Structure formats: structure tokens, C-alpha cells
Amino acid sequence: MLQINPDLTDLVSDAASGLFTRLQSKATITAAAPGRVNLIGEHIDYCDGFVMPFAIDRYIVIAGCANGGTQARIADQTFPDTAQLDLTQLQEEGVPKWSNYLRGVIRGFQDRGHHIPGFDAFILSSVPGGAGLSSSAALECAMATFLEGLLDTRLETREKALLCQKAEHDFAHVPCGIMDQFASAFGKANRLVLIDCKSGEPELVPFDNPDLTVVISNTMVHHELSDGGYAARRKHTEDGLAILGKASWRDVTSADVQAHWAALGDPVNRRSRHVVGEISRTIAAAAALARNDFETLGPLMAASHDSLRDDFEVSCKELDIMVEIARKIGRNGGVIGTRMTGGGFGGSTVTLCESRKASEIAVTLAGEYEKATGIRPQIFASRPSQGAHLVKS
Numbered sequence: 132m133l134q135i136n137p138d139l140t141d142l143v144s145d146a147a148s149g150l151f152t153r154l155q156s157k158a159t160i161t162a163a164a165p166g167r168v169n170l171i172g173e174h175i176d177y178c179d180g181f182v183m184p185f186a187i188d189r190y191i192v193i194a195g196c197a198n199g200g201t202q203a204r205i206a207d208q209t210f211p212d213t214a215q216l217d218l219t220q221l222q223e224e225g226v227p228k229w230s231n232y233l234r235g236v237i238r239g240f241q242d243r244g245h246h247i248p249g250f251d252a253f254i255l256s257s258v259p260g261g262a263g264l265s266s267s268a269a270l271e272c273a274m275a276t277f278l279e280g281l282l283d284t285r286l287e288t289r290e291k292a293l294l295c296q297k298a299e300h301d302f303a304h305v306p307c308g309i310m311d312q313f314a315s316a317f318g319k320a321n322r323l324v325l326i327d328c329k330s331g332e333p334e335l336v337p338f339d340n341p342d343l344t345v346v347i348s349n350t351m352v353h354h355e356l357s358d359g360g361y362a363a364r365r366k367h368t369e370d371g372l373a374i375l376g377k378a379s380w381r382d383v384t385s386a387d388v389q390a391h392w393a394a395l396g397d398p399v400n401r402r403s404r405h406v407v408g409e410i411s412r413t414i415a416a417a418a419a420l421a422r423n424d425f426e427t428l429g430p431l432m433a434a435s436h437d438s439l440r441d442d443f444e445v446s447c448k449e450l451d452i453m454v455e456i457a458r459k460i461g462r463n464g465g466v467i468g469t470r471m472t473g474g475g476f477g478g479s480t481v482t483l484c485e486s487r488k489a490s491e492i493a494v495t496l497a498g499e500y501e502k503a504t505g506i507r508p509q510i511f512a513s514r515p516s517q518g519a520h521l522v523k524s
């Protein structure tokens with residue numbers, strides 16, 4: 132029942148074939164960038180919090196080559212149309228809609244003074260879209276890495292991630308934090324990317340215990356983050372901080388939130404309680420993980436989910452059902468901790484479990500979820516993997 136993740140080597144060769152079939156070009160540059168899953172620290176990357184994602188072993192691959200002209204011709208496995216971009220112009224939003232992430236990244240390079248020569252490219256993905264696993268950050272980071280190859284230049288990893296975040300802000304209109312692009316850009320095999328979102332410092336934390344498996348359960352329920360719910364949550368946190376009169380959420384205690392409960396008003400008071408609680412839970416979770424203290428880690432993940440459901444209100448019925456099923460399996464059944472992951476309003480849960488029970492857990496999650504909702508979920512294990520990189524052709 133646990134799906135096998137497609138091998139990156141196969142994706143790379145399929146992308147080269149796709150480029151040839153769709154655009155009759157031969158790949159000379161191939162870039163790959165992963166999606167991410169977040170273990171804990173949700174909706175606090177834009178609140179100076181800590182987050183603990185890792186780059187998953189599912190990638191967006193872009194295979195391409197220079198075409199000697201001034202146009203980009205870009206095809207994507209998922210869409211029948213080919214995007215044509217005039218590279219003599221500064222990129223603006225355009226059609227097809229899916230090309231906007233790419234336009235945003237190209238614009239980031241143009242704003243840094245790069246002249247982009249014409250190129251052909253084909254895009255292939257093993258990151259499920261709309262599943263809360265950052266397929267958009269993977270696409271942005273893959274494009275930025277492809278352009279590094281095309282221009283024979285390298286951006287600093289942090290700068291590359293920030294360029295991609297700006298593309299998401301300006302061209303997809305999601306006012307996201309830095310977690311997804313940092314995880315996709317900085318990810319390493321066997322490492323979590325623990326990010327201090329105040330300093331912008333990522334720390335690569337070992338996560339290589341073979342007895343632990345991370346199971347991702349895609350509920351197959353999908354809401355766009357660009358439809359306003361995400362931006363509204365971010366605004367609530369900004370309003371909360373202003374009412375509390377602090378410069379950073381790192382300076383706010385839960386006593387501060389309690390003392391200003393009425394002044395904050397609903398729902399800003401509950402949003403604020405989530406932020407302060409989630410920051411301290413994430414710090415505690417990083418410490419618990421470092422000492423293999425799973426009895427502490429599990430309840431922290433549970434409290435994170437409950438807070439996202441009740442106070443931050445970004446969960447949904449299906450995510451709650453998936454979490455409840457994993458909770459019922461419980462510690463004796465091999466589940467260490469479980470919660471929704473990513474922006475929410477649909478998407479996936481993350482379940483940390485004992486490796487020897489992972490397959491059995493996946494069977495129960497899939498069966499019980501389908502029984503309860505009538506929806507067949509997608510369930511796969513994932514391990515921390517290499518971040519955005521150029522693949523040798």
C-alpha cells in the first residue's frame with residue numbers, strides 16, 4: 132500500500148524523452164528540485180518562528196537546452212499547451228497560467244541583470260500538486276537551478292530561495308513565508324532543514340535513524356492557497372502583533388496573549404495563541420528529536436494539529452479524519468506522531484512511525500480513510516533528500 136517513489140534517474144530520462152517528443156530538442160541541461168514535508172512548525176515561518184521541514188524524495192525535473200533564439204518554449208507533462216515567452220522583455224504575468232511561476236523566476240534573474248538566452252524546456256513532476264507538499268516551490272527552485280545551468284552561473288542558495296519566494300509572492304499572489312523554498316533549495320539527504328525564520332538561518336539536523344519512517348498521506352482534497360485563506364491568516368498574525376505592541380513574535384509569551392485576549396478579539400486572539408504555542412512546540416520538538424525522545428515528540432505533534440484545527444482553522448474534515456485514524460493506531464501500533472502538514476485547507480498529513488510497522492500503518496490509513504470519506508488517498512513514505520541541483524547529463 133505504501134507507494135514506491137519514482138527514481139530520480141528515471142524522471143531525468145523521461146524528461147529528456149518528453150523534451151524530444153514535445154519540442155524536438157535534445158537535453159543538455161537538467162535541473163531537479165524536491166517538494167517538502169514539514170514535521171512541525173506550521174504557519175509560523177512568516178512569524179519569526181522555527182520550522183522543521185525536509186526535502187522529500189519527489190522532484191520536479193526540468194530538461195532543456197539553449198535554442199539560439201530569443202524565446203523560451205516550455206512544455207509541461209501535465210498540460211497540452213506550450214508556453215512561449217519573449218525573453219527580450221521583462222517578464223510579467225501571462226498565459227498559460229501555469230507559466231507564471233516560471234515567469235516569476237525568470238524575472239528574478241532579469242532583475243539581477245541577467246540576459247536570458249532563448250531556451251527549450253520540458254517539465255516533469257513526481258511531487259503531487261495541491262497536496263501541501265510544495266510543488267510550486269519545487270517548480271520555482273527547479274527553474275532557478277535550470278537557469279543557473281543555462282547561464283553558467285550560481286546564485287548563493289539563500290538568494291536563490293528568496294528569488295523563488297518573491298516569484299511566488301508577485302506572480303502567484305501567495306504571501307508565503309520562507310519554509311518551502313528554503314527546504315527545496317537547502318535540503319540534504321538524511322537531514323532536516325531546521326529554520327530559524329527570524330535570522331533566516333537554516334540548520335541541517337541529522338535525521339537518519341533507520342527505525343523511523345515518515346509516512347505522507349495525501350487526502351486528495353485540494354484548496355488553492357491563493358484563494359485568500361492563507362493571506363487572511365497571515366494578516367491576522369500581523370494584526371495580533373500590532374495589538375500586542377511587539378516587534379517580533381519571538382518576544383511574545385503566552386501570558387502576553389492571555390493578558391490581551393479581549394483586546395485582540397476573536398479570531399486574532401486564537402491565531403495569536405497558535406503562533407506562540409507553535410513556536411515553543413517546535414523548539415521543544417527539535418530538542419526531543421535530538422535526544423530520540425519520541426514520547427515527548429508525539430504529543431507535541433498532536434498539540435500542533437489541534438491548534439491548527441481549532442485556533443488557526445486551517446485544517447479540514449478530511450485532514451482531521453486522517454489524523455484521527457493514525458491516532459487510533461496509536462503508539463502501540465507504531466505511530467509516534469501525526470498532524471496535518473503544510474498550508475492546510477486540504478493536502479496531506481505527516482505521520483512519524485516505527486519503520487517495522489510503516490507498511491501496516493499505511494494499509495490501515497488508506498483503508499479506513501476510504502471507508503470514512505469515499506476518497507482513495509495517496510500514501511507514501513519519504514526520506515530527507517538532496518535539494519535543488521543540476522543533474523549531470
Ligand code: GLA
Nearest residue numbers: 173174307308309310473474
Ligand atoms: C505554505 C507556505 C509556507 C508556510 C506553510 C505553512 O506552505 O508556502 O511558507 O507558511 O504554508 O506552514
